[in-house]
Amino acid sequence: MKQKVLIPHEKILERVREISRQISEDYWGKDPILIGVLNGVVFFFADLVMGLSIPVRMDFIKASSYGSGMTSSGQIKMIKDVDLPVKDQDVIIIEDIVDSGLTLKSIVETLQTREPASLKVCALIDKGERREHQVDIDYCGFTVEKGFLVGYGLDFDEKFRYLRDICVLES
Numbered sequence: 001m002k003q004k005v006l007i008p009h010e011k012i013l014e015r016v017r018e019i020s021r022q023i024s025e026d027y028w029g030k031d032p033i034l035i036g037v038l039n040g041v042v043f044f045f046a047d048l049v050m051g052l053s054i055p056v057r058m059d060f061i062k063a064s065s066y067g068s069g070m071t072s073s074g075q076i077k078m079i080k081d082v083d084l085p086v087k088d089q090d091v092i093i094i095e096d097i098v099d100s101g102l103t104l105k106s107i108v109e110t111l112q113t114r115e116p117a118s119l120k121v122c123a124l125i126d127k128g129e130r131r132e133h134q135v136d137i138d139y140c141g142f143t144v145e146k147g148f149l150v151g152y153g154l155d156f157d158e159k160f161r162y163l164r165d166i167c168v169l170e171s
């Protein structure tokens with residue numbers, strides 16, 4: 001399998017800095033809880049948080065819709081829940097990539113039942129190709145039409161996460 005660079009590291013960081021500035025502006029005077037969706041979000045989450053100029057609290061959730069292949073199993077498994085209570089808090093979900101929308105939709109629905117003061121979604125990549133579940137993305141890094149992406153945290157079967165650039169996987 002070959003990896004072709006789609007978004008170089010510097011371009012990613014540039015865009016992430018813009019999102020950090022936007023979130024800092026929108027949440028000025030507040031201290032939102034950022035909830036990262038593991039594992040793919042790790043680099044994005046770290047870079048995003050370090051670019052903020054507001055205080056935040058951090059928590060993580062782990063859900064899985066994928067087996068070990070490139071296609072979704074259609075089932076969401078909640079592997080790890082958040083530890084912080086989110087009731088009456090401003091919450092931002094941080095996700096690596098939105099594909100069918102199933103993962104994000106079920107996370108949003110789960111958190112909504114806990115009555116946060118507000119709930120927004122920030123995704124590094126919006127992949128329109130296979131969207132089946134309507135979800136609003138309030139902060140989006142990049143829109144990509146299609147292709148299977150790896151690197152900057154994104155994996156294929158737990159491989160390629162370590163790559164600095166976002167790459168397209170070619171068989």
Ligand code: IMP
Binds near residue numbers: 037040065102148
């Ligand atoms: P969805 O539930 O179909 O939206 O899938 C979302 C999850 O599938 C993401 O959080 C990723 O973990 C994974 N995923 C979807 N597309 C890709 C991709 O192109 N590369 C790597 N992981 C992906």
Ligand code: MG
Binds near residue numbers: 038039040
């Ligand atoms: Mg994943």
